[in-house]
Amino acid sequence: MRISWMIGGAQGTGIDTSANIFGKVVSTLGYYIYGNREYHSNIKGRHSYFTLTISDKKVRSIPEKADILVSFDAETVLQHFNEIKGYIIYNEGVKGTKVETVQSMESEAAERISKQLESENLPKTVEGALESAKRRGVKLIPVNYDEIAKKVAEEAKVQLSVVERVKNVIGIAVSTKLLGINEEHLAKVAGSTFKQELYRKLNVMAIKKAYELTESVYSLPKLEGAPERYLLDGNTAVAIGKLYGGLRFQSYYPITPASDESMYIEAHQEVLMEDPKTGDKKKGAVVVVQAEDELAAVNMAVGAALTGIRSSTATSGPGFSLMVEGIGWAGMNEVPVVITYYIRGGPSTGLPTRTSQADLLFSMFAGHGEFPKIVVASGTHDEAFKDAVLTLNLAERYQTPVIHLVEKTLANSYTTVPKQDLGVGQLYADRGKLILSPPEDYARFQFTEDGVSPRAPLGKALMYYTGDEHNEYGFISEDPVNRNIIYEKRMKKLELADKEIPEEERVKVYGNVNSENVVITWGAPTGVFIDILEETKLDFALLQLRMFSPFPSRFVSKFLQGRKKIIAAEGNYLAQAGKIVKMNTGIEATNYILKWNGRPFLRDEVEEALRNVIEKDVKKVMLSGGS
Amino acid sequence: MAGHKFHWNDWCPGCGNFGILSAEQQAITELGITKNTVIVGGIGCSGKLSQYTRIPVSGVHTLHGRAIPFAVGIKLANPSLEVIVNGGDGDLLGIGAGHFVSVGRRNVDIVVILHNNGVYGLTKGQAAPTLFRGMKTKSLPRPNINDAINPVTLALASGYTFVARAYAYDVPHLKEIIKQAIKHKGLAFVDILQPCPTYNDINTKEWYDKRVYKMQDMDPVVKSESEMQEKLKKAIDKSYEWGERIPIGIFYKNELVPTYEERIKTSAPSYYDNYPAEQKIEYEKKLTTIIDPLLEERKVSEDN
Ligand SMILES: Cc1ncc(C[n+]2csc(CCOP(=O)(O)OP(=O)(O)O)c2C)c(N)n1
Ligand code: SF4
Numbered sequence: 057m058r059i060s061w062m063i064g065g066a067q068g069t070g071i072d073t074s075a076n077i078f079g080k081v082v083s084t085l086g087y088y089i090y091g092n093r094e095y096h097s098n099i100k101g102r103h104s105y106f107t108l109t110i111s112d113k114k115v116r117s118i119p120e121k122a123d124i125l126v127s128f129d130a131e132t133v134l135q136h137f138n139e140i141k142g143y144i145i146y147n148e149g150v151k152g153t154k155v156e157t158v159q160s161m162e163s164e165a166a167e168r169i170s171k172q173l174e175s176e177n178l179p180k181t182v183e184g185a186l187e188s189a190k191r192r193g194v195k196l197i198p199v200n201y202d203e204i205a206k207k208v209a210e211e212a213k214v215q216l217s218v219v220e221r222v223k224n225v226i227g228i229a230v231s232t233k234l235l236g237i238n239e240e241h242l243a244k245v246a247g248s249t250f251k252q253e254l255y256r257k258l259n260v261m262a263i264k265k266a267y268e269l270t271e272s273v274y275s276l277p278k279l280e281g282a283p284e285r286y287l288l289d290g291n292t293a294v295a296i297g298k299l300y301g302g303l304r305f306q307s308y309y310p311i312t313p314a315s316d317e318s319m320y321i322e323a324h325q326e327v328l329m330e331d332p333k334t335g336d337k338k339k340g341a342v343v344v345v346q347a348e349d350e351l352a353a354v355n356m357a358v359g360a361a362l363t364g365i366r367s368s369t370a371t372s373g374p375g376f377s378l379m380v381e382g383i384g385w386a387g388m389n390e391v392p393v394v395i396t397y398y399i400r401g402g403p404s405t406g407l408p409t410r411t412s413q414a415d416l417l418f419s420m421f422a423g424h425g426e427f428p429k430i431v432v433a434s435g436t437h438d439e440a441f442k443d444a445v446l447t448l449n450l451a452e453r454y455q456t457p458v459i460h461l462v463e464k465t466l467a468n469s470y471t472t473v474p475k476q477d478l479g480v481g482q483l484y485a486d487r488g489k490l491i492l493s494p495p496e497d498y499a500r501f502q503f504t505e506d507g508v509s510p511r512a513p514l515g516k517a518l519m520y521y522t523g524d525e526h527n528e529y530g531f532i533s534e535d536p537v538n539r540n541i542i543y544e545k546r547m548k549k550l551e552l553a554d555k556e557i558p559e560e561e562r563v564k565v566y567g568n569v570n571s572e573n574v575v576i577t578w579g580a581p582t583g584v585f586i587d588i589l590e591e592t593k594l595d596f597a598l599l600q601l602r603m604f605s606p607f608p609s610r611f612v613s614k615f616l617q618g619r620k621k622i623i624a625a626e627g628n629y630l631a632q633a634g635k636i637v638k639m640n641t642g643i644e645a646t647n648y649i650l651k652w653n654g655r656p657f658l659r660d661e662v663e664e665a666l667r668n669v670i671e672k673d674v675k676k677v678m679l680s681g682g683s
Numbered sequence: 684m685a686g687h688k689f690h691w692n693d694w695c696p697g698c699g700n701f702g703i704l705s706a707e708q709q710a711i712t713e714l715g716i717t718k719n720t721v722i723v724g725g726i727g728c729s730g731k732l733s734q735y736t737r738i739p740v741s742g743v744h745t746l747h748g749r750a751i752p753f754a755v756g757i758k759l760a761n762p763s764l765e766v767i768v769n770g771g772d773g774d775l776l777g778i779g780a781g782h783f784v785s786v787g788r789r790n791v792d793i794v795v796i797l798h799n800n801g802v803y804g805l806t807k808g809q810a811a812p813t814l815f816r817g818m819k820t821k822s823l824p825r826p827n828i829n830d831a832i833n834p835v836t837l838a839l840a841s842g843y844t845f846v847a848r849a850y851a852y853d854v855p856h857l858k859e860i861i862k863q864a865i866k867h868k869g870l871a872f873v874d875i876l877q878p879c880p881t882y883n884d885i886n887t888k889e890w891y892d893k894r895v896y897k898m899q900d901m902d903p904v905v906k907s908e909s910e911m912q913e914k915l916k917k918a919i920d921k922s923y924e925w926g927e928r929i930p931i932g933i934f935y936k937n938e939l940v941p942t943y944e945e946r947i948k949t950s951a952p953s954y955y956d957n958y959p960a961e962q963k964i965e966y967e968k969k970l971t972t973i974i975d976p977l978l979e980e981r982k983v984s985e986d987n
Contacts, residue, residue, distance in 0.1 A: 083983045286981040300974045302964025305760050326951040329963065329971040337973075340962040341951035343759045348785035352752035355745065359723075359756025362743065363960040367760070385746055445970070472983055480974070485965035513960060514721055514741055514757060515764050522734060522744035523726075531690050532734055532744075 057112045059274060061231060062122040064105035064132030066160065067098055070224045073249070075106035078228050081237060081245045082110045083287060083472050086279025090115045092469040092656055094682070097312070097408040102160055103131045112279060113590070116436060116471065116583025120660035120681045124234060126227035128201065130182045131158050134169050135683045137185040140194055144186060145230045148198045155180045197270055201226055208261045222258045229266035236272035239263055289470035290462055293437045294396055295320035297444025298368060299327055299342065302485060305360035305367040307345040307353040312408055313467040314370040314398040318344060350375035354382035354395065361393045362521065364490060364513025366448050368394035373402045373415055380422045383457050385523045387427030390501065390509065390546065392451035399463045401654045410654030411464040413579055413627035417635070419459045420604055428550035430454065431604040433461040435582030438477040440466060445483045453488035454549045455511055463627070465580040465656040492516060499528040503541060507548035554606035562603035563611055571597045572620035573670050576645065578602070578633050581625055581657040588663050596670065601633055613641040623669055625649040627657065648676040655682025692735045694728055699851030699877035700798060706857035707767070707796070708738045714862060716765050721757055725750040725770035725779065727805045729798035732769045748779030751786050754793050761960035762944050765865060766793040772811040773803040776832050786870060787841025789943040794864045794871045797834055800879035801886050808882030822882045835922035835934055838872040839915060844940050845871035846918065847933040850895045851878065852888055856931065868938045876929070891929070898932035905937035
């Protein structure tokens with residue numbers, strides 16, 4: 057079972073809150089959800105929307121076409137009428153609105169919609185759009201939001217303006233009625249968002265009136281036996297993961313979609329730690345600094361890491377660009393630091409609030425000179441959580457910067473994550489060669505067999521760091537022989553990591569592992585392909601790349617050997633992961649499914665693309681779904 | 684093994700940096716804080732000081748302009764360390780100007796020492812942000828067409844709570860000033876007039892020797908909230924004195940402004956008792972942080 061629901065409206069008018077309430081309503085019935093938020097780089101007024109998939113099994117994607125659309129304004133109908141297959145709940149008041157008068161809409165979209173309506177001989181208005189949808193079999197549910205609000209105000213004997221706050225629940229109520237969810241359940245969940253009794257009462261009244269408007273067509277009974285689950289978005293998953301992993305210093309400079317992570321950590325700045333042996337509990341501070349810029353952010357994090365603590369920063373493309381020099385210093389000085397890189401649409405400020413996978417090569421090759429770098433990419437919410445711990449471990453074990461890639465789609469989507477998927481209790485800490493009682497003649501960069509030197513916290517021993525080439529003690533040295541030795545020592549750590557980190561952990565496979573078709577993907581699109589594997593009979597193996605450096609060359613090479621179709625599917629123009637596969641294995645992709653319009657991979661468009669690639673051997677499909 | 688006690692110092696003979704190094708070492712030694720001290724340098728002749736100490740202090744030679752953020756990270760993670768930044772005028776006031784100003788807003792309890800020689804020494808004498816307009820040092824192809832920043836005024840305006848100026852060749856006085864700066868609770872700034880005999884042939888030792896004088900009539904210490912404004916104004920006024928007479932000494936000292944560390948404590952009360960570098964985040968590899976309440980907030984259950 058899978059139903060998809062969409063809600064849209066002007067930014068700042070409660071779209072997020074409504075989506076949250078709706079998400080809670082269905083997930084508390086035992087269903088799994090996956091919701092994605094799309095918004096402009098704007099605070100108030102521009103169109104934003106939220107798509108939510110409901111399923112009785114785990115779900116990780118949104119389709120191209122939603123079953124139900126809840127709209128309050130004209131733009132929502134105009135932007136999405138083509139993407140709906142079931143029901144459009146709309147505000148009767150906006151029916152007459154002409155396309156050309158919707159100021160907030162981008163001119164390209166307005167033109168496209170006008171042309172379509174014209175070609176269908178329909179008026180260029182909301183009514184025309186609704187009619188177009190109706191011709192395709194979509195059912196229309198007009199709602200007079202104002203009328204309902206007025207009636208509620210009269211009945212409750214309150215001012216109309218007071219009812220304003222509960223107006224959003226009307227659209228949700230019509231949807232939950234369609235879904236066959238009982239009124240009381242909605243009232244309870246929606247009511248819990250209000251503290252005051254009056255609002256709860258108004259809420260119940262509005263729901264009652266909305267429930268009278270339509271009949272139930274779906275039936276979503278309460279699911280029994282659902283496991284314990286959490287509602288997590290990607291930003292929060294990483295933030296909680298970092299805290300759990302022992303992160304104690306985070307610096308950042310505000311940038312979408314990275315800031316939410318740091319702000320979450322700051323809001324939970326004091327953590328409780330428990331000694332598992334004695335059960336003693338102790339509070340500890342986590343320092344979060346909003347720096348003056350990304351240069352400061354990364355270098356503060358590196359400075360903090362020198363004291364022996366777990367430290368990180370989070371940013372997006374423009375910020376990462378500024379951090380590159382600091383990351384190089386960390387590489388040269390073998391400092392464990394994690395940079396969580398939320399990828400959004402570039403170049404430059406590009407599409408600041410939209411998704412992308414175009415920064416993969418940049419993240420891998422960031423920095424002048426050569427130094428080991430570990431690059432991890434999470435695909436799902438539970439991975440984002442676990443990888444937050446993993447990256448902290450890898451940073452300390454190999455004493456090197458670790459870049460954790462999370463795309464905007466993952467950061468801003470939320471889903472129900474079963475408790476056991478998070479692995480709390482099983483995750484561990486690997487602090488590598490951290491020594492708290494260094495010897496008298498301590499040499500920070502002591503040459504060792506494996507290239508990793510014992511690392512003492514700054515202050516515990518005399519030590520010297522420099523971004524210049526240096527000797528074992530950290531003193532500047534341009535001696536050619538020393539240069540060779542210490543350079544190799546640093547680079548060797550990447551080989552060590554390659555030897556030690558199981559390749560199976562760096563790449564995951566799904567589907568028919570013997571299929572002649574292999575899809576190579578990474579990051580957020582992974583979930584879309586897993587859903588397709590679970591729900592269709594399409595024959596393919598899915599290879600999810602989770603670590604790009606050190607790259608699991610032997611595994612990938614062996615896995616791809618002799619396959620007929622190797623399909624690189626990713627959110628960029630150059631097929632960057634495909635290039636990395638080729639660089640490491642010599643094997644080139646045969647087909648491509650690519651998308652770079654700033655919108656996430658959508659289930660239906662991907663399924664269609666896959667059919668075209670597998671069945672008709674189309675070489676390259678450019679996905680263009682999303683509004 | 685390369686001995687770390689006798690690392691080669693590659694400053695030019697006669698460089699003012701020697702006086703700064705000497706005074707700084709004496710100050711740290713006399714205060715008995717060698718073990719706890721970390722010197723953070725930027726990039727430039729000045730920044731290398733972090734590599735040249737002959738006393739047992741740790742040194743972190745960072746990036747051009749970025750010594751302050753490194754120092755802030757170190758200090759906040761481990762407030763028990765004494766952290767001293769050394770940078771040039773290009774480093775702290777050119778490429779690193781944003782950090783120089785921003786750290787003032789935070790009043791982090793560290794010391795910032797400016798090696799003020801008017802030139803970009805290590806890159807062969809280009810005009811630095813403290814060089815006055817119209818000046819043509821021997822390394823400049825044309826007279827400098829930029830105006831100069833007044834570091835003392837800038838520090839005062841940015842919120843540094845201890846602001847002083849000293850002279851690289853008056854080591855005893857400089858040492859005292861550095862000691863005061865280290866002892867100061869809050870962010871301290873010392874502008875050190877540092878002749879660069881190699882590239883700055885105008886602001887030479889002879890030039891400074893004639894001009895610098897120790898302030899006598901200045902009472903820089905803020906003793907009550909009501910004095911803050913007045914003393915700051917006086918200090919700013921004094922900071923503009925430059926030319927035939929150049930004042931050295933303490934311009935301003937105010938310990939009434941809470942440090943950044945104290946501000947962290949207001950939102951995380953355990954900060955000093957259990958600061959980041961002290962915390963046990965694992966026991967025998969088992970993670971110790973309890974996140975149950977955070978997950979509980981996100982739990983999907985019928986009663987929410
Ligand atoms: C990002 C960056 N840009 C440029 C340089 C080159 N560089 C090295 S030292 C220096 C100037 C140092 O001048 P200053 O800070 O005044 O210190 P001084 O050498 O005079 O003590 C520059 C520009 C660099 N290392 N990094
Ligand atoms: S160039 Fe100037 S500042 Fe640098 S070491 Fe020589 S004299 Fe000193």
